[in-house]
Amino acid sequence: MAIKIASWNVNSIKIRAEAVADWLREAQPDVVCLQEIKCQDSNFPRTIFEDIGYNLAILGQKSYNGVALLSKWPISDVTAGLPTMKDDEQARYLEALIGLPGEAIRVASIYLPNGNPPDGAKYDYKLEWLAALQDHARTLLTYEETLILGGDYNVIPEEADVHNPAAWRGDALFKIETRQRFRRLLGLGLTDAFRLCSSEPGQYSFWDYQAGAWQKNLGIRIDHLLLSPEAANRVQQSGIDKHVRGREKPSDHVPVWAILN
DNA sequence: ATGCCGGGCGAAGCCCGA
Numbered sequence: 001m002a003i004k005i006a007s008w009n010v011n012s013i014k015i016r017a018e019a020v021a022d023w024l025r026e027a028q029p030d031v032v033c034l035q036e037i038k039c040q041d042s043n044f045p046r047t048i049f050e051d052i053g054y055n056l057a058i059l060g061q062k063s064y065n066g067v068a069l070l071s072k073w074p075i076s077d078v079t080a081g082l083p084t085m086k087d088d089e090q091a092r093y094l095e096a097l098i099g100l101p102g103e104a105i106r107v108a109s110i111y112l113p114n115g116n117p118p119d120g121a122k123y124d125y126k127l128e129w130l131a132a133l134q135d136h137a138r139t140l141l142t143y144e145e146t147l148i149l150g151g152d153y154n155v156i157p158e159e160a161d162v163h164n165p166a167a168w169r170g171d172a173l174f175k176i177e178t179r180q181r182f183r184r185l186l187g188l189g190l191t192d193a194f195r196l197c198s199s200e201p202g203q204y205s206f207w208d209y210q211a212g213a214w215q216k217n218l219g220i221r222i223d224h225l226l227l228s229p230e231a232a233n234r235v236q237q238s239g240i241d242k243h244v245r246g247r248e249k250p251s252d253h254v255p256v257w258a259i260l261n
Numbered sequence: 262a263t264g265c266c267g268g269g270c271g272a273a274g275c276c277c278g279a
Contacts, residue, residue: 011268011278012267012269014268014269015268015269036268036278062269063269063277064269114278114279116278210265211265212265249267252266252279
């Protein structure tokens with residue numbers, strides 16, 4: 001059977017619950033990685049999603065960050081937080097096994113630190129987090145499973161993924177050290193699902209709320225689904241649900257997805 | 262152009278995002 005996996009930074013699940021449910025009904029993903037839910041587990045609007053057939057795993061945090069997994073199939077073996085970063089106080093990583101008919105796949109929802117300003121403690125934290133993810137991903141890849149690391153990576157991989165590369169050169173999302181770390185992650189054997197399916201430039205997943213960025217299509221591609229070789233071999237399609245950004249009260253990010261056979 | 266929106270918190274105005 002075909003499996004549809006998606007990732008979406010929703011910028012508050014409480015504000016966005018109905019919009020997310022609308023998109024789930026039309027897009028029908030099997031598994032969704034959510035980021036920036038911005039609430040504690042106890043305040044997550046669970047029933048809205050359970051009522052339309054999704055199981056939930058949540059790693060919440062008051063006010064900031066927070067990640068979750070939604071799945072039409074049973075969720076088990078949940079890992080909350082990066083095992084390689086035990087003292088992380090921010091809710092940015094949630095991994096689980098998804099029990100599909102006849103097989104299990106492993107999925108993680110990732111909210112990588114933004115890192116700006118690009119020359120201080122916040123950037124150091126971003127690099128530390130990337131290194132910890134690198135270490136954990138290396139372990140996960142030894143399992144040789146169908147593995148999807150989906151999330152808001154806060155990394156613009158290439159010039160084709162930003163409207164104005166020159167203006168972003170020094171930014172924590174695009175500076176060369178950031179892109180090198182991301183490339184190193186791919187070097188472990190992970191594949192960017194979207195780039196596996198399209199070489200088209202200017203395909204964005206985020207547009208700032210300010211300065212008419214959406215209207216002018218001044219976006220960046222920072223939300224990614226990274227696949228193990230076992231997952232990459234099964235990819236049929238990958239896309240970005242850009243139209244969602246034009247709706248009422250949108251998140252500044254849109255869903256990205258991939259279909260595996 | 263880092264604060265032009267938008268959200269959290271909490272009840273005004275500040276912190277944060279990318």
